[in-house]
Amino acid sequence: MAREKKSSAGIGFFERFLTLWVLLCMAAGVLIGVYLPQIPQFLSRFEYANVSIPVAILIWLMIYPMMLKIDFHSIKQVGQNPRGLVITWVTNWLIKPFTMYAIAMFFFYVVYQALIPRDLARQYLAGAVLLGAAPCTAMVFVWSHLTKGNPAYTLVQVATNDLIILVAFVPIVGLLLGISGISIPWMTLFLSVVLFVVIPLGAGWLSRMFITKHRGLDYFENTFIPKFSNVTITGLLLTLIIIFSFQGKTIVDNPLNIVLIAIPLVIQTFFIFFVAYLWARAWKLPHNVAAPAGMIGASNFFELAVAVAISVFGLSSGATIATVVGVLVEVPVMLTLVKIANRTKSWFPGKNA
Numbered sequence: 402m403a404r405e406k407k408s409s410a411g412i413g414f415f416e417r418f419l420t421l422w423v424l425l426c427m428a429a430g431v432l433i434g435v436y437l438p439q440i441p442q443f444l445s446r447f448e449y450a451n452v453s454i455p456v457a458i459l460i461w462l463m464i465y466p467m468m469l470k471i472d473f474h475s476i477k478q479v480g481q482n483p484r485g486l487v488i489t490w491v492t493n494w495l496i497k498p499f500t501m502y503a504i505a506m507f508f509f510y511v512v513y514q515a516l517i518p519r520d521l522a523r524q525y526l527a528g529a530v531l532l533g534a535a536p537c538t539a540m541v542f543v544w545s546h547l548t549k550g551n552p553a554y555t556l557v558q559v560a561t562n563d564l565i566i567l568v569a570f571v572p573i574v575g576l577l578l579g580i581s582g583i584s585i586p587w588m589t590l591f592l593s594v595v596l597f598v599v600i601p602l603g604a605g606w607l608s609r610m611f612i613t614k615h616r617g618l619d620y621f622e623n624t625f626i627p628k629f630s631n632v633t634i635t636g637l638l639l640t641l642i643i644i645f646s647f648q649g650k651t652i653v654d655n656p657l658n659i660v661l662i663a664i665p666l667v668i669q670t671f672f673i674f675f676v677a678y679l680w681a682r683a684w685k686l687p688h689n690v691a692a693p694a695g696m697i698g699a700s701n702f703f704e705l706a707v708a709v710a711i712s713v714f715g716l717s718s719g720a721t722i723a724t725v726v727g728v729l730v731e732v733p734v735m736l737t738l739v740k741i742a743n744r745t746k747s748w749f750p751g752k753n754a
Contacts, residue, residue, distance in 0.1 A: 419634070419732040426641040427652075427729070433642065434649015441646040445716075453716055456643055460597055460708045462636035466629035467704070468605025470542065473560050482554070485681065485690040489558045492677040492698040493536040494569050501533025501669050502526075502577045508665040516661065521719050523583060525662055528723025530577045531710050532666065534570055536562060537700035541693060544700060544735055548692035548742045555693040562697065566598055566705070574709075597708040633704075637728070640707065644725055647716040662726040670734050674699035678742070681749075688749035692742040700735050703728045 433440050447454040509522040509529075517525070537544075545555040571594055575587065612621045645652065652659070674695045681691030706724040714720040 420729060422634070422638055423641060423725075423729050426638045427645045427725075430642040430645025430647075431649045431652050433646040435653060437646075438649075441643070441649075441716075444643060445647075453643075453711060456640055456711055456716065457596065457708075459636045459640045459643075460704060460711075461601060463633045463640070463704045464597060464601040464708075465604055466626070466633045468563075468601045469608060469626050469629065471560050471563055471602070471605060472556060472609065473564075473606065482686070482690060484684050485554060485686055485694050486558065486561065488677050488680050488684070488686075488694045489562065489697055490565065492673060492680070492694070493562060494565060494573070496676060497536060497669075497673050497698055498530070498533040498573045498577060500672060501529055502580075504669050504672070505529035505533075505665045506581070508661070513661055517658065521658075523581060524714065524719025525658075525723045526581055527578055527583050527714060528662075528706070528710055528718075528720035528727075529666065529669075530574060530581070531706040531720065531724055532701045532703065532727045533669070534573045534577070535566070535702035535706045535709075537697050537702055541697045541700060544696035544739055545693040547736075547739045548696070549689055550693035550696075551687075551689040554690055555697075558693060558697055563598075563602060566702070567594070567602075570594055570598070570705075592712065594709070596712070597705055637704065641725060641728070644707075644711070644716055644721055648722055651717070652722075658722075659726055659729075662723050663730050666723075666727055667730055667734055670699050670730070671738070674738050674741075685750055688742075688746045691749055695742065696735070696738065699738055700731060701727055703731060 444453065444455055505526050509517060509526050510519075513522065541559060542552075542555060544550075545552065571587075571591055608625075609621060612625055616625070677698045678691055678695035681694050686694075703724060706727060707721065710718065710721040710724045
């Protein structure tokens, strides 16, 4: 596969226009669902334990290349400037999931009470909960680069975050879904984390160890990883086509719902960014630590959220649609936050870490 051409701003062509590709794939999926319903009917035959096999394969294609970038040896640097890590951990795991739940519940249950049926609102809330409990892993490298963040420190933030996901994601999601009165299929939830975090994380670690040992770190980082530069986006876009083919008629009947879902997600994204960013300012951390700390909480590991939503609630669920809307708003909102971070460097001490 040819390497993806990088723009001068440091973000790839496909990533820069991800929102456009998502919109096109949503439209393609809806058209398939409405005019070629036999395609989603055929795909629905390939399921195991409520998990769509074609979608599971595509999700692995999305997540595996991200896990290749995680170097867990970087965790040895945890002791260096630990305050930035404290901000990341507390914001991601003790603040973000619960503020996402509160904001989404307020909109879906109160503001939209006359617009969205209660059962559907509950499903949308579940999707928002999944997004809130899955802070970003891979794309944060892009946002960090665009804000001239400290790459080594960003790597530590991401590596430790991935380890926390293994133990915190299921309990937090289970707690918030339980409060919402949503039935919790615990085994499916655990299975989803194993399938879409543990296995690709292990595969990425083994790949890094084996290839680095036999071909060297330079080959691994500059030749092997770039081979997958477009695989994640391709897997994501194909997954979206399948998801929206299952949702075609529902979306045609309720197009306003996409906008309604997006509003609380965008509000939450800005809110959680400023929680971490202003906290870092109060602690007088350098900008190249503060900016990634804000970005990792603001953005989402939407691949995981989509995967779990499909596994737990199904391809045609409102929860799955809500997580996909998270994909739709991710890039334009995060690029806006990048601009905000770059324009407020003067808020932070002049010397970077």
